[in-house]
Amino acid sequence: xxxxxTGNIAQLALRDILKMLIAGGQTxxxxxxxxxxxxxxxxxxxxxxxxxxxxxxxxxxxxxxxNWSRGMFRFQPQVLSTEATVTRPYEQLLADAAxxxxxxxxxxxxxxxxxxxxxxxxxxxxxxxxxxxxxWQLIAKVDGRKTIVEIAEALGGxxxxxxxxxxxxxxxxxxTLSGQASPxxxxxxxxxxxxxxxxxxxxxxxxxxPLAPIIVDDAIEALGAARDAFPRERLSALIEHIAGExxxxxxxxxxxxxxxxxxxxxxx
Amino acid sequence: MERGLAQVVSIENVEGAFxxxxxxxxxxxxxxxxxATITMNHxxxxxxxxxxxxxxxxxxxxxxxxxxxxxxLLATDVGPALLLVVCRPAVDLPVLRMTVDMVATGWxxxxxxxxxxxxxxxxxxxxxxxxxxxxxxxQRTWRFIDSHA
Numbered sequence: 001x002x003x004x005x006t007g008n009i010a011q012l013a014l015r016d017i018l019k020m021l022i023a024g025g026q027t028x029x030x031x032x033x034x035x036x037x038x039x040x041x042x043x044x045x046x047x048x049x050x051x052x053x054x055x056x057x058x059x060x061x062x063x064x065x066x067n068w069s070r071g072m073f074r075f076q077p078q079v080l081s082t083e084a085t086v087t088r089p090y091e092q093l094l095a096d097a098a099x100x101x102x103x104x105x106x107x108x109x110x111x112x113x114x115x116x117x118x119x120x121x122x123x124x125x126x127x128x129x130x131x132x133x134x135x136w137q138l139i140a141k142v143d144g145r146k147t148i149v150e151i152a153e154a155l156g157g158x159x160x161x162x163x164x165x166x167x168x169x170x171x172x173x174x175x176t177l178s179g180q181a182s183p184x185x186x187x188x189x190x191x192x193x194x195x196x197x198x199x200x201x202x203x204x205x206x207x208x209x210p211l212a213p214i215i216v217d218d219a220i221e222a223l224g225a226a227r228d229a230f231p232r233e234r235l236s237a238l239i240e241h242i243a244g245e246x247x248x249x250x251x252x253x254x255x256x257x258x259x260x261x262x263x264x265x266x267x268x
Numbered sequence: 269m270e271r272g273l274a275q276v277v278s279i280e281n282v283e284g285a286f287x288x289x290x291x292x293x294x295x296x297x298x299x300x301x302x303x304a305t306i307t308m309n310h311x312x313x314x315x316x317x318x319x320x321x322x323x324x325x326x327x328x329x330x331x332x333x334x335x336x337x338x339x340x341l342l343a344t345d346v347g348p349a350l351l352l353v354v355c356r357p358a359v360d361l362p363v364l365r366m367t368v369d370m371v372a373t374g375w376x377x378x379x380x381x382x383x384x385x386x387x388x389x390x391x392x393x394x395x396x397x398x399x400x401x402x403x404x405x406x407q408r409t410w411r412f413i414d415s416h417a
Contacts, residue, residue, distance in 0.1 A: 240362035243369070253373040256366045263363060 006074040009034075014068055015094060021075065022046045022090055029079035034071030035245070041065065042081035048090060050081040058085030059093060066097035067104070104160075107167050114148040114159060116224030117178040118166055125173040135165050142175060147224070178224055178231070190232035196266070197227060203258050204242060207251040215242060236263060269296040269381045272371035276351075279367060281359035283339070287385070288312025289349045290393040295384050302354045315343045315350055316396040324397075325413045331365070346372040349385040 007017075009032070018041070021030065025046035032039040032053075039053035041062065053061035086093075120142055131139065134157065141151045152162040169175040197216065205212035219241045220227050223234060230238070239259045246252035269287060276285045277298040284302020289295050292313030294305055301308070315332065322329050334341040335357070342353040342364060351368060375381040397410055 236360050236362035236366075240366050243366055249373045249376070253370045256370040260363065260366060260370070 004074055004076045006072065009068055009071045009073055012073075014073070015066055015097075017073060017075075018048070018066075018090065022048070026075070026077065027080065028075055028077040029081070031074045031076065032065060032068065032071055033073075034068060037071075039065055039068075042079075042083075044080065048086045048093070050083045050085045057083075059088060059096075062086060062093045063096045063100055066094060067101050100160075104163075107163050110167050110170050111148070111163055111177065113221060113224035114152075114163065115222050117144065117147050118142045118151070118169075118175045119144045119178070121173055121176055127172075129169075129172050129174060134161070135169075138162060138165050139169070139174070191228075192230040192232055192235050194228075196235075196262070197230075199262060200239070200242075200259065203255055203262075207246050207248070207255045215245060219245075232266075235266075239263070269375065269378075269384060270298075272374060272381075273298040275371055276353055276364070276367055279355075279359065279364055281356040282364065283354045283356065285351065285353045286312075287346070287349050287351050288316065289385055289388050290316065290396075291388045292316050292396055293388065295349065295387065308352070311341070311352055312350060313396055315352065316393050319343075319345055319350070320394050320397050321410065321413055324410075333361075342368065344368050344372060346375055347385065348382070 009017075014032070017030065021028075021043055023046070027044050027046075028042075030041040030043070032041070037054065039061065040051065041048060042050040048062060051058060051061035051065065053064050056064060120139075134155070137155055138151060141154050146154065148162060148166060149159065152159040155162065166175060166177075170177065201212050201216050204215055208215060217227070219238055220230060222241060223238055225231065225234060225238075239256075243252055243256050243259070246255055273285045273287070273296060276282060284298045284300075286297035286302070286308050287295050288308065288311070292309055294308045294312060297308065303311070318332060319329060330345045332343045334343070338357070340355050340357050340359060342355065342361075344351045344353075351372065353364065353368065355364065375385070402410065
């Protein structure tokens with residue numbers, strides 16, 4: 001293979017791409033991108049030798065990337081890495097990724113999104129709860145404003161470790177998450193009417209085309225909320241999130257103008 | 269440019285907004301001015317240095333949000349200038365950021381706005397650091413950042 005090839009991970013799974021490159025004895029760099037996230041996997045003679053995904057490198061990076069389900073890829077042949085941080089066979093990394101995916105799926109049933117905001121429960125938990133040092137640090141960061149991602153960043157720790165700890169807290173009755181019934185907020189929160197989402201979807205379609213409903217749903221999910229009970233006070237954050245996806249300056253400005261006017265109309 | 273600033277200032281909890289060129293001088297401000305001119309110039313220079321230092325350190329930013337006890341300062345790089353917005357902590361930040369982004373996009377296509385922002389043709393933002401009188405610690409810090417750029 002002397003020329004680069006590109007594609008969409010949603011159409012050709014990353015594990016299949018890697019299987020093909022490994023079977024072909026390829027050497028080069030597989031570049032991955034999902035929105036602002038970037039990652040690289042290096043192969044030499046059909047063996048994965050190095051990977052970088054944000055702050056992670058080596059095998060943890062490969063395991064993380066194997067669970068990417070969307071994004072773009074490009075393979076650049078003969079681009080070498082001077083580092084050798086991956087030593088285990090690909091099959092073992094695949095098995096690790098499968099285990100991690102199963103774990104995340106179990107966690108996701110209680111914590112559906114890392115964009116959710118944890119709140120301390122208003123009342124005491126039903127039984128005694130023992131906290132480890134990291135868990136104590138985590139509880140100290142729960143302020144009803146920071147998302148799970150922001151808490152993990154503030155602690156400088158692995159996001160998965162924070163999610164696992166929060167999973168225990170939610171099950172112990174110490175913490176609730178935005179989007180769930182929260183005893184900390186007894187007053188009924190104003191929610192966004194369905195008609196607004198129709199206008200929003202139309203505005204997104206004008207800027208980004210027919211994928212608008214998917215883009216809106218993905219953005220709602222990324223904020224850890226649901227369309228049928230979307231908090232009014234988070235609507236501007238939702239619109240900002242979507243606006244950030246519009247790369248064309250003029251289209252983004254038109255979208256922002258329309259939605260800011262709609263927000264003012266709602267407030268009036 | 270004043271129309272853009274008025275759009276920003278119309279947001280609830282925004283106290284005022286102003287634009288500083290690459291020399292750190294105020295070139296436009298909402299009326300009535302939210303801060304004394306000397307203070308706005310000082311902020312323009314300090315934030316210009318901050319953006320320069322971050323870029324030199326390989327962590328270029330287009331926006332900085334500085335939170336204080338009773339107010340918040342949003343600084344946005346609009347190319348040859350900085351747009352600074354002074355607001356109360358209760359401001360709806362997503363609305364503010366989107367409005368700033370929209371205004372900045374308009375200025376990028378507005379010839380007269382570009383002319384005003386570039387009026388000081390010799391001004392290079394980096395000069396705010398390299399030609400500024402700095403104490404020893406700041407000098408050493410800058411040399412370290414710049415040498416590793």
